[in-house]
C-alpha cells in the first residue's frame with residue numbers, strides 16, 4: 315500500500331566544483347512504491363540516488379528519510395543508512411568472505427544479530443535467489459549474475475526500508491539479466507520500496523508505479539509507466555525514448 319512519504323527530497327542541489335549536477339530536485343518516495351529513474355547518461359541519475367543515502371553529500375537541500383533530515387550537518391548517518399540498501403552496477407561483494415559470510419557479516423557486526431540467527435537468515439535468503447549450494451564458495455567462483463543476486467540479498471539481510479539500485483544489470487552478460495531482474499521483481503511484489511536507475515525500459519514499464527525522467531540535473535518529466543512510455547509530453551523525454559526503445 316502506498317501511504318506516507320518514506321523519503322522526501324527538497325530543493326536538492328549537488329555541485330562538483332563548478333559543475334552543477336543536481337539543480338533543485340523535489341520528490342517524494344512513498345512506502346511500498348517502485349520508482350524507476352531513466353534518462354541520458356550524465357543527467358545526474360547516479361548522483362541523485364547516491365544523495366538519497368548520503369554517499370554523496372548534497373550541496374544544499376534536504377533529504378528527509380523517515381522524518382529525519384539525513385543531509386543535515388553533524389548527523390550520524392550510519393544508523394539511518396542501515397535502513398537504506400544499495401546495489402550498484404558493479405557487484406560489490408567482499409571477495410575474501412564466503413557467499414554466506416558476505417550476508418552474515420554486517421548484521422552480526424552492526425546490528426548485533428547472533429551468528430546462528432544470521433546464518434539461518436543467510437541460508438533462507440540464498441535459497442530464495444537460487445544460491446543455496448554456493449554458501450561456502452568464494453565470490454570469485456560466481457558468475458556476474460550470481461554475484462549480483464548475492465549483492466541484493468546481502469543488502470536485504472539488513473532488513474532495509476528501501477532498496478536503491480543503480481543500473482544493477484548493465485554490467486551483466488545478457489543471459490544473466492533476467493535472473494537478476496526476477497529477484498528485483500520479487501522484492502517489488504513483496505512490497506519493498508524500490509528506487510531503481512535502469513536502462514531496461516521493458517522492466518521499468520512492468521514493475522514501476524512511477525517513472526522519473528531525468529535530464530540535465532532535474533526531473534524533467536514523471537508519471538505512470540503509461541504516461542511516460544506512451545504519452546510523454548516533454549520533447550526531451552520523447553527524444554530520449556526514441557533512442558532507447
Ligand code: ADP
Pocket residue numbers: 330333335353354355356357358359360361362
Ligand atoms: P548518470 O548516472 O545520469 O549518468 P551521474 O550522476 O553519474 O550521471 O553524473 C552526472 C554528472 O556529474 C556527470 O557530468 C559526471 O561526470 C559528474 N560527476 C559525477 N560524479 C562526480 C564526481 N565524483 N566528481 C566530479 N564529477 C562527477
Ligand code: MG
Pocket residue numbers: 359360361
Ligand atoms: Mg549513472
